[in-house]
Amino acid sequence: MFIPGIIISILTFPGVIVHELAHQMFCRWFKIPVFEVCYFRFENPVGYVIHEPSKKGYQTILISIGPFIINTVLAFLIAFPAAMQFKLDDPNFLDYILIYLGISIGCHAFPSTGDAQSLWESVMKTDEHTLFTKIIVAPIVGFIYIGAIGSFFWLDFAYGFAVSLGLPYIILKFCA
Amino acid sequence: MQEIENSKSIETHQETIDLSLCTNCKSKSIEEGFPTKLCADCREYFIKYPIPKWIWLFSTIILLIMAVGVFRMPKYISAAYHLSKAEKAVDKKAYLTAQRELLLVLEKFPDNLDANANLLIASAHNHNYVLSNVAYQNIAEKEIKDNDLFKNIQNSMELLNADFPADTALYRRIKINKDSTENMMRIYDHLAYKNNIDQYIAGVYIADMLYDRKLYDEADKLLSKVLLTNQNYYPALGLLIGVKRNLKQYDEAIEICNRILAENSEDVSVIAQKSRTELKRSNDTKAAEYAAEAMNLNPDDIYAMESQALVDYYANRKTEYKKLITKIKIAEQGGDPIISNRIEQIILGKVTYR
Numbered sequence: 322m323f324i325p326g327i328i329i330s331i332l333t334f335p336g337v338i339v340h341e342l343a344h345q346m347f348c349r350w351f352k353i354p355v356f357e358v359c360y361f362r363f364e365n366p367v368g369y370v371i372h373e374p375s376k377k378g379y380q381t382i383l384i385s386i387g388p389f390i391i392n393t394v395l396a397f398l399i400a401f402p403a404a405m406q407f408k409l410d411d412p413n414f415l416d417y418i419l420i421y422l423g424i425s426i427g428c429h430a431f432p433s434t435g436d437a438q439s440l441w442e443s444v445m446k447t448d449e450h451t452l453f454t455k456i457i458v459a460p461i462v463g464f465i466y467i468g469a470i471g472s473f474f475w476l477d478f479a480y481g482f483a484v485s486l487g488l489p490y491i492i493l494k495f496c497a
Numbered sequence: 498m499q500e501i502e503n504s505k506s507i508e509t510h511q512e513t514i515d516l517s518l519c520t521n522c523k524s525k526s527i528e529e530g531f532p533t534k535l536c537a538d539c540r541e542y543f544i545k546y547p548i549p550k551w552i553w554l555f556s557t558i559i560l561l562i563m564a565v566g567v568f569r570m571p572k573y574i575s576a577a578y579h580l581s582k583a584e585k586a587v588d589k590k591a592y593l594t595a596q597r598e599l600l601l602v603l604e605k606f607p608d609n610l611d612a613n614a615n616l617l618i619a620s621a622h623n624h625n626y627v628l629s630n631v632a633y634q635n636i637a638e639k640e641i642k643d644n645d646l647f648k649n650i651q652n653s654m655e656l657l658n659a660d661f662p663a664d665t666a667l668y669r670r671i672k673i674n675k676d677s678t679e680n681m682m683r684i685y686d687h688l689a690y691k692n693n694i695d696q697y698i699a700g701v702y703i704a705d706m707l708y709d710r711k712l713y714d715e716a717d718k719l720l721s722k723v724l725l726t727n728q729n730y731y732p733a734l735g736l737l738i739g740v741k742r743n744l745k746q747y748d749e750a751i752e753i754c755n756r757i758l759a760e761n762s763e764d765v766s767v768i769a770q771k772s773r774t775e776l777k778r779s780n781d782t783k784a785a786e787y788a789a790e791a792m793n794l795n796p797d798d799i800y801a802m803e804s805q806a807l808v809d810y811y812a813n814r815k816t817e818y819k820k821l822i823t824k825i826k827i828a829e830q831g832g833d834p835i836i837s838n839r840i841e842q843i844i845l846g847k848v849t850y851r
Binding site: 335345349352353354355356358360374398401402408409422494 | 531532533535544545546548549552555556559562563565566569570573574576577578579580581582584585602605606609611
């Protein structure tokens with residue numbers, strides 16, 4: 322079933338907001354000036370952050386993949402109590418809200434192709450970064466593009482579901 | 498949604514103005530060493546680029562919902578943890594642990610389908626009919642979507658059904674003929690034509706009577722017959738351990754124990770049987786290990802206490818075994834004192850165990 326990406330983004334808008342906020346927060350933590358933030362809008366791209374390029378490779382990488390970390394952690398934390406309720410009892414309205422938020426935030430964890438492009442240009446096309454940073458960045462950009470292709474097959478949604486509903490059980494199983 | 502690194506757009510018009518001034522405020526000197534020409538104050542401002550109020554509101558709402566979720570969490574985490582532990586134990590065929598963990602889950606969520614389904618499986622393997630009945634009542638009308646779980650439940654139900662005869666007068670008929678091996682065998686052979694559960698049940702019941710009369714060879718033959726038609730029939734295997742032990746076929750007895758333990762690694766009565774078998778062949782160190790294992794799993798299990806008491810007796814630990822015999826007698830109150838009598842006969846020298 323083909324559903325335009327913009328519709329999916331509108332339906333899962335909390336994830337877009339968290340995604341952009343994550344870029345912004347990583348910029349703030351690394352003291353990188355941010356010039357403009359669009360947390361959500363009804364056109365492509367649905368959100369963006371314009372910031373000064375960082376001179377440090379690791380900062381560039383973390384700003385790009387920041388949403389992957391923040392969205393994943395947040396999706397897991399939000400959905401965890403509800404996932405337990407789904408396993409043990411009849412879920413209530415609050416649980417559905419938590420699961421919706423978890424999945425929405427989780428499915429926007431993947432960095433966009435725009436993030437990949439920005440990462441590629443700032444690291445690979447300049448001489449400011451070391452060979453080591455470039456070696457690290459190349460596969461990351463590759464993975465981001467694979468994720469972008471996968472999102473055509475609902476990979477981003479599968480990821481959101483896995484983090485929100487699957488991961489809590491896996492962790493519990495591991496701890497038990 | 499993307500992040501755009503931009504320094505050029507802000508820089509485009511500055512060349513005609515003054516290169517040493519901040520691109521943003523155009524009044525203060527720039528801070529050197531950065532791609533964007535900004536003064537310290539403007540840089541600080543852009544680093545802390547304001548987050549709009551609606552985003553704060555949005556975050557607060559999410560945090561509040563999360564807080565409510567987290568507030569309810571301890572109850573769910575503890576139950577889900579015990580359920581996961583129980584499911585893991587069922588996978589490992591450690592049914593005693595599984596049963597204990599599931600009872601903890603059901604204390605908080607008595608209607609939980611997974612917990613009741615797994616309790617039925619665990620209690621069936623532990624031959625705990627009271628618990629399996631409770632669990633069965635709780636899942637009887639419910640749909641089980643997990644195919645593996647459903648198959649496991651079906652197998653457990655078969656295990657339970659194999660413990661109860663369809664012909665309720667069967668035990669009485671055998672009991673009436675208990676002094677005549679021939680008559681008892683006739684009842685068994687008659688049932689053999691039907692090849693049903695009653696046949697195995699009758700076989701074990703008759704073998705048990707032969708065992709009590711110390712007719713171990715006959716009991717061995719009969720149990721072997723039963724096991725030919727149902728090779729994993731638990732009561733037959735359980736009784737065969739004792740038969741083989743009394744026939745001094747210790748290795749075979751241990752092999753049967755291991756066969757049962759492969760299906761339920763925490764079968765305390767079988768671990769206790771292992772201990773008694775090792776004790777009988779004077780392998781006291783091994784016997785002590787198995788008795789300790791059984792006691793560790795369930796210190797209130799009457800067979801575990803029996804094996805430990807015997808180990809203590811042969812190790813001359815008088816206080817310990819006396820304490821255990823008292824405990825066994827208390828556990829036997831309201832029933833036949835079979836176990837305490839069995840130990841006391843050994844201690845009093847009326848029966849030579851080895």
